[in-house]
Amino acid sequence: MVKRTSFEGDSCPIARSLEAIGDWWSLLIIREALFGLRRFGEFQNKLGMAKNILSVRLRSLVDHGILTTAPASDGSAYQEYVLTPKGRGTFPILVALRQWSEEFDDHPEEIATVLVDREKGRPVKKLEMRAEDGRLLSPAETMLKPRPAPRRRSA
Amino acid sequence: MVKRTSFEGDSCPIARSLEAIGDWWSLLIIREALFGLRRFGEFQNKLGMAKNILSVRLRSLVDHGILTTAPASDGSAYQEYVLTPKGRGTFPILVALRQWSEEFDDHPEEIATVLVDREKGRPVKKLEMRAEDGRLLSPAETMLKPRPAPRRRSA
DNA sequence: CTTGTGTGGTTGCATTATAAAACCATCTGC
DNA sequence: GCAGATGGTTTTATAATGCAACCACACAAG
Numbered sequence: 001m002v003k004r005t006s007f008e009g010d011s012c013p014i015a016r017s018l019e020a021i022g023d024w025w026s027l028l029i030i031r032e033a034l035f036g037l038r039r040f041g042e043f044q045n046k047l048g049m050a051k052n053i054l055s056v057r058l059r060s061l062v063d064h065g066i067l068t069t070a071p072a073s074d075g076s077a078y079q080e081y082v083l084t085p086k087g088r089g090t091f092p093i094l095v096a097l098r099q100w101s102e103e104f105d106d107h108p109e110e111i112a113t114v115l116v117d118r119e120k121g122r123p124v125k126k127l128e129m130r131a132e133d134g135r136l137l138s139p140a141e142t143m144l145k146p147r148p149a150p151r152r153r154s155a
Numbered sequence: 156m157v158k159r160t161s162f163e164g165d166s167c168p169i170a171r172s173l174e175a176i177g178d179w180w181s182l183l184i185i186r187e188a189l190f191g192l193r194r195f196g197e198f199q200n201k202l203g204m205a206k207n208i209l210s211v212r213l214r215s216l217v218d219h220g221i222l223t224t225a226p227a228s229d230g231s232a233y234q235e236y237v238l239t240p241k242g243r244g245t246f247p248i249l250v251a252l253r254q255w256s257e258e259f260d261d262h263p264e265e266i267a268t269v270l271v272d273r274e275k276g277r278p279v280k281k282l283e284m285r286a287e288d289g290r291l292l293s294p295a296e297t298m299l300k301p302r303p304a305p306r307r308r309s310a
Numbered sequence: 311c312t313t314g315t316g317t318g319g320t321t322g323c324a325t326t327a328t329a330a331a332a333c334c335a336t337c338t339g340c
Numbered sequence: 341g342c343a344g345a346t347g348g349t350t351t352t353a354t355a356a357t358g359c360a361a362c363c364a365c366a367c368a369a370g
Contacts, residue, residue, distance in 0.1 A: 004179065004328060004355065005204070011267035013256035014186055014249055022179060024159065024357085031169055034294070040318055049160070050358050055319060065261070077366060078318065086259040091294045092282045093251040094169055100248055101168035104241040106220070112166035113299040117286035121300065124292060127247045127282045131272040137279060139189070139246045144268040145276065159326065159357060179328085195347050205329050210348060232337060233347065 020064040021090065025049060025057050027097070030066065030083070030090050038070075038080040066090070092127065099126055175219040176245065180204060180212050182252070185221065185238070185245050193225075193235040221245070247282065254281055 007015035007022075021027055025047070032046050044054050058081055061067040066087040070080045098115060102108060103126075114123050129137045162170035162177075176182055180202070187201050199209050213236055216222040221242040225235045253270060257263060258281075270279050284292045 009265070011265055012183075012186075013253045013260065013266045013268075015183060016260055016266070017252040017256045018179070018182060022177075022182070024173070024177060027173060027177070028167075028170060031167075041316090044318090050360090051319065052321080052359090053357065056356095065259075076317085088294070089255055089259050092284070093248065093255055095284060096248040096251040096282070097172040098168045100244055101172045104220075104244050105168065105171055110164070110166055111168045111171070112302055113168075114302050115297055116300045117290070117292060118296050118298045119290075120286060120288070122287045124297060125285045125287060127251070127284060129247070129250060129282060130280045131275060132277045132280060133275070135272070135274075137272060139243070141273050142270055142279060143273045145271045147267055147269050196345090199347090205331090206348065207330090207350085208328060211328095231346085 017093075020066065021061075021093075023057075025053065026061060026066075027090070027094065029054075029057055029061065030087060031094055033067065033081065033083045033087065034091065034094070038082055039078070040081070043081075061087070095124075096127055172248075175221065176216075176248075178212075180208065181216060181221075182245070182249065184209075184212055184216065185242060186249055188222065188236065188238045188242065189246065189249070193237055194233070195236070198236075216242070250279075251282055 007019040010016060010019070021030065028047055029043060032043055037043055037046060040051075040054065040058070043049075043058075044051055047054070058067065062069060062081070064086075065084055067081045068084050070082050072078065072080065095115065102111060102114075105111065116123050129142070131137055162174040165171060165174070176185065183202055184198060187198055192198055192201060195206075195209065195213070198204075198213070199206055202209070213222065217224060217236070219241075220239055222236045223239050225237050227233065227235065250270065257266060257269075260266065271277055272279055284297070286292055
């Protein structure tokens with residue numbers, strides 16, 4: 001087989017995430033969905049992508065439990081694509097991508113929008129990683145540990 | 156042209172990030188680089204990917220300023236690929252991807268490792284988004300604002 | 311009921327990206 | 341200088357992507 005390698009079954013959680021949303025368009029579709037887009041035509045218009053590709057991606061996102069198809073909403077007989085909790089859970093990923101661009105992009109002046117605190121209108125802080133006890137952690141202060149054995153039948 | 160659409164020049168910072176690291180392999184290469192891998196063969200062995208693809212990806216990452224080629228390190232006349240600050244800045248993205256998988260994966264028992272606080276050995280908390288004044292923010296408490304006009308020649 | 315229009319796709323075909331394997335150049339040890 | 345390891349490039353085949361054309365259905369007007 002010469003097909004694109006799949007990360008399904010890989011034990012690395014990063015690879016597993018990429019398997020679901022690691023392609024060219026999925027995260028942008030999710031971005032628009034977080035913004036409230038729901039209809040096929042809305043996505044197609046906003047993203048300017050080919051309809052067949054959009055079709056395939058939407059199906060894939062539904063298969064991965066990120067979107068779900070709702071029968072209707074405004075009376076029309078068409079269906080809509082709405083985010084599941086899993087889909088909404090990608091928000092930190094999008095924020096991290098956004099902040100990386102804001103911090104390191106070679107042409108930051110071309111970035112059109114800033115993510116702000118709705119209440120104060122001020123930019124949000126960089127994502128913070130904290131220990132269980134609340135200490136702020138740098139990458140160097142973390143490490144990977146083998147997953148603890150799953151406790152059996154003890155709820 | 157029928158080539159893959161490029162997000163270069165797009166005003167959305169998420170699209171701009173994806174332009175650099177939004178493909179199948181780049182984030183995994185970066186993941187290994189964060190782990191300390193530096194040599195072509197190390198990447199190739201660890202990731203099990205085709206050498207030509209690795210070659211293309213490494214070049215692309217270097218072009219995007221995420222990796223840089225260091226002339227040597229252990230005396231051998233080969234070059235190494237090391238992360239730039241921009242490259243190390245992707246850490247939160249990888250953490251976000253990891254945590255998303257940990258929280259929503261259909262088969263979490265297949266995930267091999269946990270990211271822990273090095274000092275205590277306890278899992279790190281979920282990434283937190285905070286306002287300038289320290290308030291913890293949910294997605295709904297944020298919004299996008301047009302980028303403030305760049306102040307000209309005022310330092 | 312027939313025609314027209316908009317939405318939501320699918321199909322066909324050309325182009326590009328990805329993958330495996332073979333190949334090649336350079337370095338390293340001897 | 342020869343054998344093997346390292347670090348790639350080239351070749352060739354398959355899969356993914358993108359555009360355009362097409363089709364199905366709903367709805368509205370005439």
